[in-house]
Amino acid sequence: MQDDTAGDNRALTIGSNPIAVAAGDMDLDSHLDLVTANRGSATISVPINLAGTGFFTVDTQDTGNAPMDVVLGDYNADGKMDVAVANFKDNTVSIILNAQ
Ligand SMILES: [Ca+2]
Ligand SMILES: [Ca+2]
Numbered sequence: 001m002q003d004d005t006a007g008d009n010r011a012l013t014i015g016s017n018p019i020a021v022a023a024g025d026m027d028l029d030s031h032l033d034l035v036t037a038n039r040g041s042a043t044i045s046v047p048i049n050l051a052g053t054g055f056f057t058v059d060t061q062d063t064g065n066a067p068m069d070v071v072l073g074d075y076n077a078d079g080k081m082d083v084a085v086a087n088f089k090d091n092t093v094s095i096i097l098n099a100q
Contacts, residue, residue: 012047012056016040024072024081026100035083035099037067044070044085046100061099064090 015038031052047056064087
C-alpha cells in the first residue's frame, strides 16, 4: 500500500500521468473503489478501498497506448465490475474483465 496521509487529504501513488478516474465497487465488498486511466504508463490503476477505511491497495493492469478515460460496468454479466478503457493513440477500447 502506498498512502501519503496529510490530515484528511490522501495521495495514492499510481501509474504515470493519470488523466481520468472512476468509482465503483470492484471487489464486491460494498465499499467504493477507484479506477484511474494512466496515460503515460499505458495502464489502469485499481485502488481497492480496504474495508471502507479510505486506505487503498493499488493493483495495475495494462491497457492500449495512451489510455484517456475509463467506464465501469459489468460487460460479461457475471456480477463483477469490468472496465472499458479508451486508448487514444491506438484507436481502440480495452475491455478488462474483473479488473481488481
Ligand atoms: Ca470495494
Ligand atoms: Ca464482469
